[in-house]
Amino acid sequence: ELGEVAASLDMRAYLVGGSVRDLLLNAQTQDVDIVVEGEAPVLARQLQARNPELQVSVHPSFGTATLSFPGGERLDLASSRVEHYPSPAALPRVESSGIQADLWRRDFTINAMAMHIHPERFGELLDPYHGATDLKERRIRVLHSLSFIEDPTRILRALRFELRLGFLMDAMSERLVRNAVHLDVFSQLSGARLWRELSYLLDLPHALALSDRLSELHLWPVLRGEPLADPARFRARVARAVDSLRWYRLLFRAAPEVAGWRLWIRVFWGDLDDARLRQRLREFQLPARELSAALSDVEKLRQARSRLLKPLDPWTRYQLLSPLSMEGLLALLSWDECEILQAQVSEFIQHQYDLRLPLSGKDLQALGIPRGPRIGELLAQLRRAVVEGHVTDRETAKQWIRQ
Numbered sequence: 001e002l003g004e005v006a007a008s009l010d011m012r013a014y015l016v017g018g019s020v021r022d023l024l025l026n027a028q029t030q031d032v033d034i035v036v037e038g039e040a041p042v043l044a045r046q047l048q049a050r051n052p053e054l055q056v057s058v059h060p061s062f063g064t065a066t067l068s069f070p071g072g073e074r075l076d077l078a079s080s081r082v083e084h085y086p087s088p089a090a091l092p093r094v095e096s097s098g099i100q101a102d103l104w105r106r107d108f109t110i111n112a113m114a115m116h117i118h119p120e121r122f123g124e125l126l127d128p129y130h131g132a133t134d135l136k137e138r139r140i141r142v143l144h145s146l147s148f149i150e151d152p153t154r155i156l157r158a159l160r161f162e163l164r165l166g167f168l169m170d171a172m173s174e175r176l177v178r179n180a181v182h183l184d185v186f187s188q189l190s191g192a193r194l195w196r197e198l199s200y201l202l203d204l205p206h207a208l209a210l211s212d213r214l215s216e217l218h219l220w221p222v223l224r225g226e227p228l229a230d231p232a233r234f235r236a237r238v239a240r241a242v243d244s245l246r247w248y249r250l251l252f253r254a255a256p257e258v259a260g261w262r263l264w265i266r267v268f269w270g271d272l273d274d275a276r277l278r279q280r281l282r283e284f285q286l287p288a289r290e291l292s293a294a295l296s297d298v299e300k301l302r303q304a305r306s307r308l309l310k311p312l313d314p315w316t317r318y319q320l321l322s323p324l325s326m327e328g329l330l331a332l333l334s335w336d337e338c339e340i341l342q343a344q345v346s347e348f349i350q351h352q353y354d355l356r357l358p359l360s361g362k363d364l365q366a367l368g369i370p371r372g373p374r375i376g377e378l379l380a381q382l383r384r385a386v387v388e389g390h391v392t393d394r395e396t397a398k399q400w401i402r403q
């Protein structure tokens, strides 16, 4: 219908970008992107007039509109356009254009295909830059040599598509990445934009491959503010963290989900010195809660780590580890190749992270202890008795209280 309405307005509409790529890959597509040669907001209004259940929000100054269907699906409509970059990495100036030029401004050939959706040519592929061949040959290729200079986030997008699809950049694109990194293009980019792209990468289940790729392309100094001090050791740590995450997810299927990206913040940046770590994570503009949780985890992890290289008594160990989040614990578990440390941390994760006391404050009152600070003190002592193994269930807890 969209194609017909567009045609009735004398506009041509095309499916573009990731939607075409995913369609050719037979993959699930997230958002559907449509480009029209004409005014997208006008088309959107016309569609809404014919389908009152559609929700439409238009952005006339960008020439775009978003249609939301009652089922929650979304469709983005944009007017075809070209962008001129007044200076590298600056926001572009936009002008309307035909579909060919619209495709030319895109990142990679596999994302620069369009499919006709107007009635007389429905389904026909428009592929001026041979994206279909690159899809078949599993290749990420930029359209022109300034692509990464104009938009450095595309370097991280290239890695994202490599890892997600199991593709590789062609030699030329990879050379252009190295060249752009050498020219320090990332310095033009805000930390928040850098983090946005990075967070997508950190969410993929390919952390070791990602880390290797970031090393090969000399991107660690950009992301960390300094090179890796000891690449082999760093890599071994990442490999252990991959195993730890897998172990945790297998063992605790019902446990609250740990977020991969939180673990990777701690593993990838956790060895920086305090000032640099703070500076980097601040630049990323993480939400305040995430920032303080990450900083606190790293601090606690460092304190715990050196002490856990030797066996500790259960209560000392508990006090060192209980302030850490699960992501922090998994980072610590992977920090060193040391069996004693690993045994102690995994013991804590399995048996003590989610420690529940056999008695509550109410139970203590029922046992005759008056309300007041004494209850809190007793609960703290009870916790210690449980950690040390003196109390194992409600009965032993009650006996312990009576003594």
Ligand code: CTP
Binding pocket: 016, 017, 018, 019, 030, 031, 033, 105, 106, 107, 108, 111, 112, 151, 153, 154, 157
């Ligand atoms: N695009 C680009 N340069 C960027 C970001 C996006 O050229 N820095 C273009 C690409 O053509 C891309 C389209 O805009 O296909 C839509 O971008 P986005 O939704 O971010 O990516 P998708 O390709 O749809 O990928 P995903 O499946 O991850 O959403």
